[in-house]
Amino acid sequence: MRELFEETIERVLSDLVTPELIAEAERGAWPDLLWQAIIDTGLGPAAAPEALGGVGGSWHDSFALIRAAGRHAAPLPLAETIAVNWLLGLAGLDAAQGAASLGTGTGTLSNGHYSGSVADVPWGGSVDDVLVVASGSAPELVLLPRANAQVSQAWNVAREPRDLLIFSDAAPVARAPLPAGSSSEIIAQTGAMIRAAQIAGGLARLLHVATDYANQRVQFGRPIGKFQAIQHQLALLAEQTALASAAAEMAFALSAAGPAPFAIAGAKSVASEAAGQGAAIAHAVLGAIGFTYEHSLHFTTRRLWSWRAEFGSQTYWAQSLGQAMCGAGGTGFWPALTGAMAIDAQETT
Known part of the structure; x- marks a missing residue:
């Protein structure tokens, strides 16, 4: 599986990630053709179980994909989407259907709805969903629709989006207790x-x-x-x-x-x-x-x-x-x- 991942990601990124594409992304453009190629190859849910809508590769196999994304400076949340789907798989939840990102914040669940702020979300204003840990009687993994968030744009030194998302009484796409043995970190x-x-x-x-x-x-x-x-x-x-x-x-x-x-x-x-x-x-x-x-x-x-x-x-x-x-x-x-x-x-x- 790892060799297949390496061959596929190298072909896609070598063909499509150019200095011009990265420069356009730094000016705020979403790389549609690149993301469509990622979707077509099925790399987003690479580490999620097949029964949950994933490819069935191991997390260790995904290392090659994420390292390649870093080597090519891929200007989209490929690494985050792979990570989100891996965590969803560990929690027994279906893989996310689109682009997804990771968020750290101080939100809480009340009556099944999430409220709180999530800072420094990679591509927070562009992804479909954001995965967070919500506090409550027991911490839970919560997948939130970005459409329900108020977005405040921000960027890191590399002009990659690192947005602030504020949710108010948002209904999760999915939620589950933390995987066994995991902490709120x-x-x-x-x-x-x-x-x-x-x-x-x-x-x-x-x-x-x-x-x-x-x-x-x-x-x-x-x-x-x-x-x-x-x-x-x-x-x-x-x-x-x-x-x-x-x-x-x-x-x-x-x-x-x-x-x-x-x-x-x-x-x-x-x-x-x-x-x-x-x-x-x-x-x-x-x-x-x-x-x-x-x-x-x-x-x-x-x-x-x-x-x-x-x-x-x-x-x-x-x-x-x-x-x-x-x-x-x-x-x-x-x-x-x-x-x-x-x-x-x-x-x-």
Whole structure:
């Protein structure tokens, strides 16, 4: 299934995601042709069970899709839609029919209706539905129709929509108790996972662009990639790329039955740090040309700078990890560490 996902997503994104398309999206245009291609290939519900309207792929398989979305800087909520449908599947709910996004907020359910504000919703004004956790007698996953929300537009540094949605007595599309073993942080944890995977993809893009430029740009009679200082920087970029990808994929692999907090905290912390270092190296290698709007490098670096802070920053997740380890105590640290690193055999075959 993973190979099929990789082949399909690469074909779609390579053909349709261009610098011109990304620039248009940053000016507010919804990429209709790209989204239609996503619908036609059935990638939105990739990780949802077939019985619930999905494709039946595993969450680990979806890592390849979300990393590719980051590598191509796909200007639409593909990662969020995949994540929403995965969570709906865990809760036993049918997959969403259209574009969907994740929201974190302070809303409550009363008489079966939701009221509250949901901030920083990716593409909140464009998606069909938003998945949130609603408080009440017990936390619930609630899928809300965006049409019932008052939308206040906002953007991140990369000009990706991060809107504020305010719901008042909105009837959910679907609702269910949280999946077994999950906490009320399930949206933030899932969001952190997909951002870690997107960062890994973005770093892979930076490595390709920086290496290609270094091998073509001639200075003092030879390509700058032949100079030891540049080689050293490219090696560091390759190291950060591999580290972020490994950590993110580990989090996906360990979250087959639901978000794995330990692995997610480690992945987002590592990926966020790698995003900052990787962007700095890429811009140093390309020099002044990398800072111009005409060069495509900024489409990736601005996203890395944004994604590293979304759904929890490096500091937030590092603190979360530290608090969990301190809470485990001296006798609990090693079992927690080795338990988080043990991938189920079924996930590795």
